[in-house]
Amino acid sequence: MKTRLLALVAAIGLGFGLAQQANLKACFIYVGPIGDVGWTYAHDEARRAAEKAIPGLTTQYVESVKPADTLATVDRLVAGGCNVIFTTSFDFMDQTLEAAKKYPNVIFAHASGFKRAPNMLTYMADFYQIYYLNGLMAGALTKSGKVGYVAAFPIPELKRHISAFALGVRAVNPRATVNVKWINAWYDPVKAREATEALIAEGNDIVAFTEDTATVIQTAARRRVPSFSHYNSMYKYAPDYVVSGQLVDWSVIYIDILKKVQNGTYTPKNLENVDYWWLARERAVMLGAQVGMPINPKFEPALKQATMVVNGKRVSVYDRVMELYKDIQSPNPKWDPFTGPIRDRNGVLRVPAGRKMTVKELNEMQWVAPGVVGPVPDEPK
Amino acid sequence: MRLEPLPNPSPLRSVGVTLLALGLAFALVGGVFWAYGLGPLEAYRTMLEGTLLDPRGWQEVLRRTIPLLLIGVGLSLAFRTQFYNIGAEGQLLLGAVLAAGVALFLPLPPALSLPAMALAAALGGALWCGLAAWLKNRLSVNEILTTLMLNYVAQSLVIYLINGPWRGKDVRGYIYSDRFAEHQQLPVLLGTNVHWPTLALGVVLALLLQLLLFRSTLGFRLRVVGENPGAARYLGIPQSRAFLVVALITGGTAGLAGFGEIAGIHHRLIEPTQLSSGYGFTAIIVAWLARGHPALVLLTAPLMGLILAGGDVLKVALNMPFRIVDVFSGVMLFALIGSELFLHYRLRLR
Incomplete structure (x- = not known):
């Protein structure tokens, strides 16, 4: 009886979890303008590719964010319903960590840095x-x-x-x-x-x-x-x-991360050691x-x-x-x-x-x- | 149709013309929104909702108002005296440099370090601007050019310092200084980035400078120099002294703005473009709008703060390009300077 009750509770919990992930919203904070034809442009192309590749995913971006404005931007994005926030520059490292502490239920992913938290992973495509x-x-x-x-x-x-x-x-x-x-x-x-x-x-x-x-x-x-x-x-x-x-091609990384968030592999509790270091081998x-x-x-x-x-x-x-x-x-x-x-x-x-x-x-x-x-x-x- | 000069424009006319210019600017920017495919009213509504109707928005407006207020009060005084200081950005940076220098290298009792940083910042900004005034007085070098050029010198100085002697210990190749200690950071309103002591300082300075300008002998002299240099000479008011005084004041307040930015927000000396977001230039509009009344900056600085914060809202909520804020300030300055003509002339139809 007891185990069955537990199972029921677990199932409901899982159901909630799934329901939450069904409307996955990934938000991107860029350091430059999306028209820079360089770094930020590449991230934005990948964002669009990920949106196409993953059903149920919506995305939003903010361009040319100064590191000092990161927290204020995160505040707005979280209020707008973002569950995953990508901060796509080394410059955002400390602010992302701060934001991760402030919003323990939001997943943060920081590009090219080395500081992580239970709800903050790092990723890099290296040349x-x-x-x-x-x-x-x-x-x-x-x-x-x-x-x-x-x-x-x-x-x-x-x-x-x-x-x-x-x-x-x-x-x-x-x-x-x-x-x-x-x-x-x-x-x-x-x-x-x-x-x-x-x-x-x-x-x-x-x-x-x-x-x-x-x-x-x-x-x-x-x-x-x-x-x-x-x-x-x-x-x-x-x-x-x-x-x-x-x-x-950042999209291979974004799609991998977001799929794993969607299927529950990544939660805001288990990202402390998740670091993507992807090269030509991963395309x-x-x-x-x-x-x-x-x-x-x-x-x-x-x-x-x-x-x-x-x-x-x-x-x-x-x-x-x-x-x-x-x-x-x-x-x-x-x-x-x-x-x-x-x-x-x-x-x-x-x-x-x-x-x-x-x-x-x-x-x-x-x-x-x-x-x-x-x-x-x-x-x- | 011809223009007829008005010898003594009424204050009411000045308010009316300014409001009309602002209205024109908002209409023109509305046209830009429309061309971008957004309803102008919808865009303005989004801006207001994200700033004034939202507690988070308020803190953003205030955060941006602080430096604009501090710089704006000094500039309004300077413009009144016809000392065209375009170098507030550089003076802000110099203020930040000296404040950081005190914080990083001067061992002081904790209670004294913030006041010492503020003092050093004001001094740094004042001297930077004083240099331009000295050049103007001694060699008749146009202050518009020198103050503008000194911006770049200040930028390079900051980069040199954080790239070389003041570079932090654990910066991994990035260029910034070490972080300030807790007691070297300005207190903020809980959970925000609003460093209130600097805000209070700005309000006090606005009122003080207003008094100085309109209720003191020095203020009278400054006004005479600004409005009629010939009369000032005839009265025996030394022009060069007046320029030096306003230069020190306007530079000093800009330096204080630099102190606020690094002691209140960044907590370390960082790259110039990150440090100030161009407040020194935006404050020119703030001062121009105030038409030479430091106290009026208490209204115009929050207005510009609202536009800067509102631009961020447009960026986040409607994904507008980040340059929208620049378009806003550019159109506004254009309308304001264009409206200057109608302050002193009346349009007559025949």
């Missing part, structure tokens, strides 16, 4: 492997041996990406340098343009970047300098000059000038002609990129750019031979690889 592949191509295409890099903030994410890129460049051209300019902004087309023009004036003949606009590509193309697409398909802005790039990131075009055909001949030495054998850069790209997309990738021995640019051994960097180490990386030129704040000596 470092793809950056290495782009580095290989940049190393093959530069004639001056100087590769420019426009970078937003000197956070571990960027140090990881710039280092992976530089390792790639140097694997092809051991004397080449990657010259970094920090613009201290995610979205600032003016600063991005100034940095690009300065880099080109200093003799860099190919540029890559990590910030949220297509400015670098447009500026570089005007000077006939090749560049790499970042976050979204930016091929269309300069079809003659975009070599390849790193592309993201969260891709190599390409645009989706479906890993390498711009205009640059294929040059990349096939350029060669590099891998394990004592001479191979074309094109083949090497394709081989590695195939590997990291496989269920069990064998290769990783941060496989030791790796020394930082000051000569300190950072990854011993035979070991790969862990996700935690990648997330906290403060050193940069050899070949990176320019001041790097917080670099360990």
Whole structure:
């Protein structure tokens, strides 16, 4: 009798739970405008894809939210009935944690951070492997041996990406340098343009970047300098000059999270250890000038002609990129750019031979690889 | 049709013209809403419901009113004296810098640290603006240019500090300073971001400056300098002294606004664009609307605060682009400055 009563109570409870999840409302707080054609645009595309893919899901977004306004925005969203709130920038980390404490029954998901709570998970689609592949191509295409890099903030994410890129460049051209300019902004087309023009004036003949606009590509193309697409398909802005790039598909992560919330796998009590670290293997990131075009055909001949030495054998850069790209997309990738021995640019051994960097180490990386030129704040000596 | 100058426009005319300009601005922005596919009335209703009819909305309006009020009272005084300070944003930043400096590096007894931070902030803003006044007096450099340019210098200074010597210990590559201690943070109304001591300070300053301007010899001199520089010279009122005084006052209040923002909300020195949301520029509209009466800023600052908070509501509730707030302030300033003509001229139809 007692057990039957319990079962009944449980069933009712479950029924309630299901009824609640049937009208799942996911809300997105963006750091930039959805028209940035970079980071925020990519998140918004994924939001729309998730809404299409999951029946019963409604979504809402707020763009260009300043970290100081995060809590006020969360207040409004929760009042509007959001059960899941995605805060899509590292900048929102502390405020998201605060909001998670204030609303223990709402699920929070914070992109690219490292603080979690029972009702707050973290997620990231990371590019470092793809950056290495782009580095290989940049190393093959530069004639001056100087590769420019426009970078937003000197956070571990960027140090990881710039280092992976530089390792790639140097694997092809051991004397080449990657010259970094920090613009201290995610979205600032003016600063991005100034940095690009300065880099080109200093003799860099190919540029890559990590910030949220297509400015670098447009500026570089005007000077006939090749560049790499970042976050979204930016091929269309300069079809003659975009070599390849790193592309993201956040929708695979959003759909996975939201389905698991819907079917009850994720509750506001069990997210303390949920951290998505998705790469090419999960199809969260891709190599390409645009989706479906890993390498711009205009640059294929040059990349096939350029060669590099891998394990004592001479191979074309094109083949090497394709081989590695195939590997990291496989269920069990064998290769990783941060496989030791790796020394930082000051000569300190950072990854011993035979070991790969862990996700935690990648997330906290403060050193940069050899070949990176320019001041790097917080670099360990 | 011709324009006829009015030698002595009545205060009533000034109120009427201002209200008409505001009405025109709201109508024009209504047109923007309509073009965006929203009913203008519906949009305005949403704005009001999300701000004035909602306790959470009130706190947002107040939070944004505080810096606008503090900067606005100083600017209204400065504009009255025809000292066109466009650099309140930079003065706010300098105030924040000095307040942060005191908080981070000056070991003080807890009871003294907030007053010391406020004092340092006022001093920082005042000196930053005083620099422009000095250049104007000494070398006749236009203060519109210098104050505007000094904004960028202040921004770069903040970035340099948080990127270099003042960078926090556990910031993971981001650029901001360490967090202030509890006793270095302004008290807030429970559960909100409204740092009330700064709000009270703003109200007091508005009334004090109103008294100063209309009930004191100094105020009389400032008004004469503003309204008729020739007469001021004839009366032997030193123009340069007047400029320096207003510069120190307007810079000082802007510095206090910077103190409020970092001691009340951010609790650390952060990037300039995050720190202030352009309050130094928005306050220009606030001051212009007040037509040279610091006390009237008590009305115009909440109005602009309402528009800023209402813009956020539009962003969240109707998914309008975030630039809508800029459109709002831009159209408003345009209408106000355009209306200036009708303050001093009458339109005659023949």
